[in-house]
Amino acid sequence: MGAAWIAIVTARLSQHDDPVPWLSPKLGQARTMRWLTPEEVDLTLADPKVADPEVVEDPGVADPSMVCPVACIVISGPGGDPTMFEAYWKKMSERSAVTLAGSQSLSYNSDTKNLSWYLEPKLEQEIRRLHAIVSNVAVEEDDHYYIVVGTGSSQLIQAAFYALSQPPDAGDRPTTVVCAAPYYSAYPEITDLVRSRCFKWGGDARSFERDDEPFIELVTTPNNPDGAIREPVVNRPHQGKVVYDLAYYWPHFTPITSPANHDLMLFTISKCTGHAGSRIGWALVRDKEVAKKMIKFVDVSTIGVSKDSQLRAAKILETVSDSCSTAADIENFFVFSRNILKERWNRLRELVKVADLFTLLKYPIQYCRFAKDMADTIPAFGWIESKGEEDCAELLKKHKILGRCGTKFGVGKQFARISLVSKDEEFNLLLQRLSIIQGTDLNH
Ligand SMILES: Cc1ncc(COP(=O)(O)O)c(C=O)c1O
Known part of the structure; x- marks a missing residue:
């Protein structure tokens, strides 16, 4: 060569x-x-x-x-690969390691007495423990939630649609799935991939006007891409079902203001700890019949969820919970991650304010029950709006930064999303290239 x-x-x-x-x-x-x-x-x-x-x-x-x-x-891939967390997990390599003997995980079943027959008891225990420590969900109160684990929360989004929509009679319209724009760019694809007769993507929830029809609204809070704290926008509780995607409701991203207690909530280890490659997500479901249908979806589509991944996820969550104890001999995972992300946001904001080319959203400061202090939302993504240029992602692309264009999130081209959860090297390059666009080349 x-x-x-x-x-x-x-x-x-x-x-x-x-x-x-x-x-x-x-x-x-x-x-x-x-x-x-x-x-x-x-x-x-x-x-x-x-x-x-x-x-x-x-x-x-x-x-x-x-x-x-x-x-x-x-740099800054348009996806949200959470490689920023690797720095923490390198320090915890031994403590978070799992060894699986060849004789383990042979059976499809994990616990046949559990409604969720493929759910590893250790994972269930660690999910409940972490929610109780972080207090982002009311798991300890009288309310009972069924835990449905999926291959990433992506699988559970489909499982939820399957469980919440009615099997159609001939001539029925499928249940419309909506989400307020800007919405997570994968929702339309996930909804329409298999061209189901039960549900179909309906776009921006704010323009959903059909009064007489059932619907499912996705509420992502904090939101991907813009970090906004959200509530449902279609105010018709008798006709609609709400799926709360709480992938980012963890203290490194946002203050935990109250324990969430919705009927169907989705979480994922991808965003909580950064282990996107293990493909583990979980749903907390209040209604037994809905939980049963979601379990059926996972059963029929993938006959459960990898037990190896579940056991690994359990160990990772256990390490995170241990790190939160006041007597811990290891660094608190959420504090570590929040500090890095906070520093990145400060640097990004400093850079952006130098020239009048882009705007970034501001987030409110609220009391965080986990940190026992005031805190602001520091999202995993920067949602930037270009002031002058028509097409923000195109402008970034010319400078070798791949952002995801606003149109993929249901809004205009003047917006683009960039990831702030990449590795240090990639983030530094991102800032360096942004500085060139801003006319303040960090290298000079
Ligand atoms: C809001 C939201 N929900 C769900 C997912 C999918 O997560 P998973 O990796 O668990 O499939 C993502 C991934 O970026 C996300 O941002």
Whole structure:
């Protein structure tokens, strides 16, 4: 390969994303482009030459199809891969490790006496324990919640739609699923993927006007992408069901103002601890019949959920709960994560205010029951609005930052979402490139 340069794409470009315009046409269009493994990315990012990622010498890991005369690192992937948390888990490597013997996890079943027959008792115990410690859900009160575990909360979103919509008679319209814009960009795809006859995506909840029809409203709070604290907007409780997606209702992202006590709430380890790759989400469901239907959905679609992942998730949650004890000999996970995110937000805000190009939302300060102090929301994403330019994501793209365009969240192109939960190296590059757009190049 001689003196060739390689292109390294650390962002997750899904098939849906357009080819990247600043790459050579050969690479930008290449179908054979592969992703570097995390080890390869670490190795390359650790190389001092990468301080200016415009030129990265071939570190010997490239596949010939990736070689091109221009090198580039695309930063801030449009997805929300929560790699920021890796720094904490590296410190807790031994403490959070799980060893599984070859003789373990053979059966499909975990606890046949439980309604949720595939749920590992240890995971159930650790989910309840963590909610009680954080006090983000009223799990300890008289209310009883059934726990339904899924392969990520993505599977549970579909399971909830299945459980809450009526099997249609011939001629019936499917139940409309709505969410106030800007909404999590995966909701429309998740809803319509299998073209169900029971439910269908209806877009922005604020424009849902059909008075006589049943509906399901998704309420994401704090919201992805903009971190807003939300309540339902379609005010027709007798006709509609509400699914609360509380993926970000954890103290590193937002003050815990009161224990949530809704009928159906979704959580995910992806955002709580950063273990998106373990694919574990859970629903807290008040109504037994709804829980049964959700369990049936998981049963029929994947015959339960990986027990290996459940046991790992249990250990991770156990470590987080242990870290929150006042007698803990390890750093509090939420305090550690909040500090990093807070520092990132401060740096981002400082940078953005230098020039009048972008605006960022401001968040209220409230009392947090977990921190026992006042705190503000510090979302996992920056939701930026460009003041002058029509297309915010396009402007970022020209500077090698991949944001996700506002249109994917049901709003205009002047908005874009960038991730703040990437690794330090990626976040620093993001700020450096933003500073170039702002005309305050951090490098100079
Ligand atoms: C609001 C929200 N809900 C659900 C999910 C999906 O989470 P999981 O990884 O558990 O499927 C995400 C992921 O970004 C999210 O932001």
